[in-house]
Amino acid sequence: MREPSPKQNLSAEQWAEAALDAMASGGLEAVSVEPLARRLGVTKGSFYWHFANRDALVQAALELWERRETTDAIARVRDEPDPFERIVTLFKRANTSHRSGRLYLALAAASDHPSVGEVVRRVSAQRLDYLRQSYQALGMNAHDARLWSTFAYATFIGNQQVHRDAPEQFPSGAEFRDYFKLMLRSLIPRAMPADESNAGQLHAVHLPKT
Amino acid sequence: MREPSPKQNLSAEQWAEAALDAMASGGLEAVSVEPLARRLGVTKGSFYWHFANRDALVQAALELWERRETTDAIARVRDEPDPFERIVTLFKRANTSHRSGRLYLALAAASDHPSVGEVVRRVSAQRLDYLRQSYQALGMNAHDARLWSTFAYATFIGNQQVHRDAPEQFPSGAEFRDYFKLMLRSLIPRAMPADESNAGQLHAVHLPKT
DNA sequence: CTTGTAGCATACGCCGCCGTACTGACGATG
DNA sequence: CATCGTCAGTACGGCGGCGTATGCTACAAG
Numbered sequence: 001m002r003e004p005s006p007k008q009n010l011s012a013e014q015w016a017e018a019a020l021d022a023m024a025s026g027g028l029e030a031v032s033v034e035p036l037a038r039r040l041g042v043t044k045g046s047f048y049w050h051f052a053n054r055d056a057l058v059q060a061a062l063e064l065w066e067r068r069e070t071t072d073a074i075a076r077v078r079d080e081p082d083p084f085e086r087i088v089t090l091f092k093r094a095n096t097s098h099r100s101g102r103l104y105l106a107l108a109a110a111s112d113h114p115s116v117g118e119v120v121r122r123v124s125a126q127r128l129d130y131l132r133q134s135y136q137a138l139g140m141n142a143h144d145a146r147l148w149s150t151f152a153y154a155t156f157i158g159n160q161q162v163h164r165d166a167p168e169q170f171p172s173g174a175e176f177r178d179y180f181k182l183m184l185r186s187l188i189p190r191a192m193p194a195d196e197s198n199a200g201q202l203h204a205v206h207l208p209k210t
Numbered sequence: 211m212r213e214p215s216p217k218q219n220l221s222a223e224q225w226a227e228a229a230l231d232a233m234a235s236g237g238l239e240a241v242s243v244e245p246l247a248r249r250l251g252v253t254k255g256s257f258y259w260h261f262a263n264r265d266a267l268v269q270a271a272l273e274l275w276e277r278r279e280t281t282d283a284i285a286r287v288r289d290e291p292d293p294f295e296r297i298v299t300l301f302k303r304a305n306t307s308h309r310s311g312r313l314y315l316a317l318a319a320a321s322d323h324p325s326v327g328e329v330v331r332r333v334s335a336q337r338l339d340y341l342r343q344s345y346q347a348l349g350m351n352a353h354d355a356r357l358w359s360t361f362a363y364a365t366f367i368g369n370q371q372v373h374r375d376a377p378e379q380f381p382s383g384a385e386f387r388d389y390f391k392l393m394l395r396s397l398i399p400r401a402m403p404a405d406e407s408n409a410g411q412l413h414a415v416h417l418p419k420t
Numbered sequence: 421c422t423t424g425t426a427g428c429a430t431a432c433g434c435c436g437c438c439g440t441a442c443t444g445a446c447g448a449t450g
Numbered sequence: 451c452a453t454c455g456t457c458a459g460t461a462c463g464g465c466g467g468c469g470t471a472t473g474c475t476a477c478a479a480g
Contacts, residue, residue, distance in 0.1 A: 011457080025322070026322060027237070027239075027319060027320070027322075029239050032437060033437075033439090034436080034437060034438085035436095042457095042458065043458065043459055043460080044437095044438085044439085044459090045443095045457080045460075046457065046458050046459085047458095048439075049456080049457055049458075050457090053438080053439070054438070054439090105318075105319060106319065108371065108374070108375045109237060109315060109316065109318075110319075111374070111375060112235070112236060112237075120375050120376075121375065121378070124375045124376035124379065125376055125378070125379055128376065128379050143385075146381070147381065147385070147388055147389050147392050148392070150372065150379070150380065150381060150389060151389070151392060151393060151396070153368070154365055154368030154369045154371070154372050155361070155364050155365050156368065157371045158363070158367040158368025158369070158371065159364045161318060161364070161371060162334065162338075162364050165318045165330050165331065166330075166331055166334035166335050166338065168331070168335070169334065169335050169360070171356070171360060175353075175357070178353075179357050179361070182357050182361060186396045186397070187396070221427085242466090242467060243467075243469090244466080252427095252429085253428070253430075254428095254429090254430095254467095254468085254469085255427080255429050255430075256427070256429085257428095258468095258470080259426080259427060259428070260427090263468080263469070264469090421480105423480085424477100424478085424479085424480100425476100425477090425479105426475105426476090426477085426478100427474105427475090427476090428473105428474085428475085428476105429472100429473080429474070430471100430472085430473075431471085431472085432469105432470085432471080432472100433469095433470085433471105434468080434469085435467090435468085436465105436466095436467090436468105437464105437465090437466090438466105439462105440461100440462085440463085440464105441460100441461085442459100442460085442461080442462100443458100443459080443460075444457100444459075444460095445456100445458080445459095446456085446457090446458105447456085448453100448454085448456100449452100449453080449455100450452085450453080450454095
């Protein structure tokens with residue numbers, strides 16, 4: 001078939017998708033050909049038709065993941081003109097999409113693998129850069145924007161980690177709403193400083209009133 | 211020998227120590243008997259003398275880790291009377307001990323393993339609880355202390371994660387000192403709501419003067 | 421000197437996973 | 451109908467890690 005029939009690519013992407021699923025639940029080591037084949041109801045014969053070897057599957061899964069975590073993810077907030085609301089949206093998304101968070105943590109834990117480490121670095125760098133730009137759009141200078149965006153991003157990631165490692169301890173329900181408000185107040189300054197001397201005023205109100 | 215000679219336990223702990231090393235660099239899967247034996251200059255024959263099987267080694271390593279991360283770690287800050295300085299010390303330690311941070315992340319990534327998950331949960335819970343107590347000692351009520359301590363702890367963990375996943379992006383040198391100050395200002399409130407006169411005392415931020 | 425034992429080495433069988441043939445079913449095309 | 455490309459099944463060899471069985475050495479006790 002010369003024409004790119006949609007059915008052709010389906011299988012290859014299904015393998016990559018299944019590989020991402022396996023990573024999310026069992027880490028990179030869980031991406032093994034025969035177990036994945038069993039899970040998909042086929043045998044290795046199918047796999048080695050679509051991919052040269054196991055590493056090619058890992059590569060394909062990584063490309064799929066990178067595209068989703070950068071281009072696609074950012075495209076979904078680019079139409080938000082207000083930088084404040086943009087940050088809030090990113091923050092909210094980071095605290096709700098558990099599957100995506102688990103996937104990131106699993107991949108980050110496997111960054112010893114050279115390809116994985118590369119992709120994780122690129123994704124992290126791009127997220128950080130986008131956050132930094134948003135903070136600059138708030139009126140912050142480059143230096144402060146770098147500090148604040150790193151701070152905020154570390155808290156994003158840390159929340160996912162704590163939520164996974166100590167789910168009982170993590171706030172939920174009404175307490176989570178208070179927690180979320182506290183983080184927003186602390187991580188997004190509302191009044192920009194005229195000069196750097198009164199940076200302490202950025203968070204004048206501290207304690208949750210509720 | 212009936213008498214507990216100190217030489218007896220040495221080997222067993224060395225195995226556990228090597229297991230922790232392997233975890234820190236290669237995750238839980240890297241704790242394999244034969245590679246570890248090669249690294250220690252012995253063979254499996256030694257291992258299966260000290261341990262029943264691989265899981266027993268994992269268990270021993272976990273116990274060693276848990277003790278170090280809870281009892282021992284907290285004991286090193288218990289003599290600090292000022293809760294503010296106690297939090298600063300914990301924070302500073304979390305941002306400097308890279309090896310310990312990598313170990314935590316590696317173990318947390320393997321919390322699918324039931325024993326590992328249990329220990330990670332206990333360690334996280336204990337750290338969070340200790341932080342919460344410190345915030346309460348600052349004059350905070352129980353509800354706020356829970357929110358703030360979770361916030362601070364998430365940032366602890368997130369910093370380790372970002373430092374590992376995007377080392378190029380993470381602040382270093384003079385920028386790190388600014389970053390550290392920003393986090394301290396944001397994560398430890400200096401003015402308590404109503405009563406105490408210790409606000410002025412807390413206001414004096416001690417900078418990490420390396 | 422004999423015996424026992426602690427500690428490690430050696431050799432073996434087993435299993436799970438990788439990768440490579442080779443074969444087979446099926447539809448499209450000539 | 452014969453042929454070819456697509457996709458999946460089957461069978462095989464190899465490797466690395468686990469666990470066991472057994473042998474070897476040093477040392478202590480009697």
